[in-house]
Amino acid sequence: MTRLDLEDTNFSMRIPDYVSRVERYMDAALPAQNMAPDRLHSAMRYAAFSGGKRIRPLLVYATGECLDIDPDRLDMPATAIEFIHAFSLVHDDLPAMDDDDLRRGRPTVHRQYDEATAILAADALQPLAFEVIATADQLTDSESRQLIALIAHACGSLGMTGGQAIDLESEGRALSVGELATMHGLKTGALISASVMSACCLAPNLQGSSFDAMERFSRKIGLAFQIRDDILDVEGETDVIGKPSGSDEALNKATWPALFGMDKSKRRCRELYESASDSLDAFGEAADSLRFLATLIVNRVQ
């Protein structure tokens, strides 16, 4: 682990640059705050710049490092995926959904503005994601099309939105392990996986077995991410995770700790990390940035 720790330090030093990079592109893609309809544009910006960790864009760039892709070509997929993520959080927080007042320590969009504006701001972030990829100079027509197919599928009824629907349907009833894994795989896993796979779309020479390895890595790390989320919801402190801890429990939601207890959940998270990391063996040191992000995902405290 000594070598990896050293490499980690290098990627961790690049994180602020990658974050400011994707935020610059998000800023450029969003209509100006004072452009009509200004309340809507203000809410879109509030949703997009809410102190997020930008894990998904970082996964795009880290995969790009592994596959030696020019970061200029990753900016629009990273931007688009973060817009999709922002859209999903706004709708998840609505009164008809999780009814959250706080997100990352700030009022949620419908609390800061109003419910109609929150619904519409998210509705407008979604097509903006596809528009930035469809109009990106750095992508060929074929790449643009592949990326849109990938991301659209990941956020639809057989991806993220479907996962949220299963999550809501499951309130108050027990899920089987298989159902819980499916729900997690869709709700969080689909977009985490699309972040890794979007960079793979831009690596035309990626061998079938390497492509499969990336897919395995992305799925495992997506599931680990959601289990870690569940753990933090129980253990975390409100001022660190930015929303009331225990809010899933209050909604009687299906979570990993509720089904297996905390110890087993932590062990499972660790196993998924190990197994995700193993998937990257064939890439050698080139994948160290991805390994570092995987470590970050399973150890994060918010």
Added chain:
Amino acid sequence: MTRLDLEDTNFSMRIPDYVSRVERYMDAALPAQNMAPDRLHSAMRYAAFSGGKRIRPLLVYATGECLDIDPDRLDMPATAIEFIHAFSLVHDDLPAMDDDDLRRGRPTVHRQYDEATAILAADALQPLAFEVIATADQLTDSESRQLIALIAHACGSLGMTGGQAIDLESEGRALSVGELATMHGLKTGALISASVMSACCLAPNLQGSSFDAMERFSRKIGLAFQIRDDILDVEGETDVIGKPSGSDEALNKATWPALFGMDKSKRRCRELYESASDSLDAFGEAADSLRFLATLIVNRVQ
């Protein structure tokens, strides 16, 4: 007008075929009703198959007739645009928005299911629209990309969703004529226009002046469509228009009749029709199907 009437009859005879054609593709693109999450998929189908007139797909096919485009290449743009339209209606009807219980004589999606399912069903219809275009065999990479850029822009904050935001913001206050025209141009006009222009994307030899003429036609007919909507909201009967007449007035919404009175609104609608029709002069008889649809739009009773 004799010749035109004859041609009209021909297009009106093709309408049922075009409608069943686009509905076949919508059906094929939607996940099966019994596929998990089945409540979500059921709601998506309920929203998509709600007795709509399919005006937007018909505009796609009619423009295709004018520009001699194989209808096989129009199926996916037509399907996508109708999914976007369906998504927008579901969210417009929500309690936080127009709070409508009925749409085309049936319970709205949030009344038939529940609010969370309605939000998510629409959220999933939107990416499905982009996915069908990104994965359409009949389109080149370049066409697919152009279509996505066009439609994404038309449904975003500078298009349809922006128009709905202005509409909500305007409740209870007077809009200027310019503001009302802008709002209408975005809320309804953007997607009507995109329907015509999506077929234009597939006609690579379309001259600049013809392209501009199509754009003028599409904008004028989009505005006429919304004015006709406003007129019907005042004059229509609940059992014909499928929602309580006068519901815009009840919300104190900015409408054309409220600002100008009924006579002037009808005259404006007629003028827009004439002017839209004139835009098509250069296309001669090839545009008769589009002229017929324009007539339909300004004379419809629901």
